[in-house]
Amino acid sequence: MSYDRVREADPAVADALTAERERQKRTLAMIASENHASKAVLEAQSSELTNKYAEGYPGERYYAGCEYADVVEELAIERATELWGAEHVNVQPHSGTQANMGVYLAMLEPGDKILSLDLTHGGHLSHGHPANFAGQLFDVEQYEVDPETGYLDYEGLREQAEQFEPDVIVSGFSAYPREVDFERVQAAADAVGAYHLADIAHITGLVAAGEHESPVGVADFVTGSTHKTIRAGRGGIIMCDEEYADAIDSAVFPGGQGGPLMHNIAGKAVGFGEALEPEFSTYAAQVVANAEALGERLTEHGLSLVSGGTDTHLVLVDLRDSHPDTPGGEAEEALESVGVILNKNTVPGETRSPFNPSGIRAGTPALTTRGFDEAATRRVADIIARVIDAPDNDDVLDAASAEVDELCEEFPLYE
Numbered sequence: 001m002s003y004d005r006v007r008e009a010d011p012a013v014a015d016a017l018t019a020e021r022e023r024q025k026r027t028l029a030m031i032a033s034e035n036h037a038s039k040a041v042l043e044a045q046s047s048e049l050t051n052k053y054a055e056g057y058p059g060e061r062y063y064a065g066c067e068y069a070d071v072v073e074e075l076a077i078e079r080a081t082e083l084w085g086a087e088h089v090n091v092q093p094h095s096g097t098q099a100n101m102g103v104y105l106a107m108l109e110p111g112d113k114i115l116s117l118d119l120t121h122g123g124h125l126s127h128g129h130p131a132n133f134a135g136q137l138f139d140v141e142q143y144e145v146d147p148e149t150g151y152l153d154y155e156g157l158r159e160q161a162e163q164f165e166p167d168v169i170v171s172g173f174s175a176y177p178r179e180v181d182f183e184r185v186q187a188a189a190d191a192v193g194a195y196h197l198a199d200i201a202h203i204t205g206l207v208a209a210g211e212h213e214s215p216v217g218v219a220d221f222v223t224g225s226t227h228k229t230i231r232a233g234r235g236g237i238i239m240c241d242e243e244y245a246d247a248i249d250s251a252v253f254p255g256g257q258g259g260p261l262m263h264n265i266a267g268k269a270v271g272f273g274e275a276l277e278p279e280f281s282t283y284a285a286q287v288v289a290n291a292e293a294l295g296e297r298l299t300e301h302g303l304s305l306v307s308g309g310t311d312t313h314l315v316l317v318d319l320r321d322s323h324p325d326t327p328g329g330e331a332e333e334a335l336e337s338v339g340v341i342l343n344k345n346t347v348p349g350e351t352r353s354p355f356n357p358s359g360i361r362a363g364t365p366a367l368t369t370r371g372f373d374e375a376a377t378r379r380v381a382d383i384i385a386r387v388i389d390a391p392d393n394d395d396v397l398d399a400a401s402a403e404v405d406e407l408c409e410e411f412p413l414y415e
């Protein structure tokens with residue numbers, strides 16, 4: 001995609017867009033929630049559907065001229081149904097948070113109770129953090145991972161549910177590296193008559209490819225975002241059984257949103273189509289293999305991983321043991337200076353602030369899209385370890401930066 005017309009109309013924006021493309025090409029994106037969408041997805045997202053209002057659902061819109069919007073939304077729904085197997089799919093949420101909001105608005109009254117994982121243990125703002133609408137509208141109690149193992153404590157969750165008697169239990173996380181046993185969360189929800197919302201934002205692609213157990217058919221509601229491991233257009237999705245279809249659809253529109261972002265829904269349709277191709281399964285398996293290689297190599301370098309490793313696309317490094325004087329923010333900054341882009345992250349039992357916590361989170365979805373295999377990922381782990389060991393050493397930083405350049409050339413992006 002060229003930015004020629006943007007440049008003619010608005011050079012300042014064109015400069016920023018061009019610089020962002022270059023930034024993505026010459027750095028290694030390891031923020032676990034990010035990926036590189038295909039050019040087809042990018043093109044669909046920038047289509048004329050950006051001009052179209054289409055409140056309502058296919059065949060039942062509030063405006064005229066929606067015949068092609070209908071085609072696109074129906075394709076997105078059909079493909080999502082094939083990918084994840086739910087009875088009902090809503091592809092209109094603008095984001096994963098909006099998807100969660102749709103479920104809460106459909107099933108809860110203000111003041112109802114949510115039981116969800118604490119943010120510092122891997123949860124998400126929209127699961128009930130006090131700074132988020134979910135924390136403000138609902139009565140939220142949070143569970144934690146086992147402090148010794150870093151794994152979810154399903155027995156503890158069940159006991160907490162019996163005491164708190166929530167209306168909904170939220171599973172599915174942003175910084176939990178292990179496979180989630182959705183059946184056991186469901187058992188806890190069943191024991192207290194709560195709904196179970198499984199937010200698979202991070203692992204939508206792994207679930208679609210069979211690399212992670214699916215909560216579809218287990219949890220009452222499954223939400224996700226569509227641009228992370230699934231690599232489609234940006235936004236959210238809700239899946240549920242037919243019995244909840246009307247409640248969910250009304251909660252998304254008109255409950256929480258107006259006109260759907262039809263250009264993004266086109267990007268979702270295209271990306272879901274790509275994920276139905278056999279190559280996507282190979283990709284998803286490689287994402288997990290690369291994360292395992294990353295974790296093993298970081299461990300060989302003496303870094304501590306929360307839970308000791310990973311089953312998914314991400315690792316969470318607790319720097320307190322190996323580098324007590326290097327907070328996550330400092331590590332993030334040093335790594336950014338050499339072109340490795342990951343994020344500082346809180347860890348279970350956090351002792352610092354969320355602005356400069358004790359950990360870093362790193363994921364492999366975007367590197368794998370560039371073609372990285374385990375050997376190349378181990379080279380990145382070596383770079384990360386060397387930089388964290390000597391964040392102020394210019395020689396180390398220069399050498400790391402040169403190696404990132406080499407990797408970016410070896411695994412080009414958007415050629």
Ligand code: DSN
Pocket residue numbers: 032033096124174
């Ligand atoms: N911002 C996403 C993440 O990084 O996990 C979640 O919304």
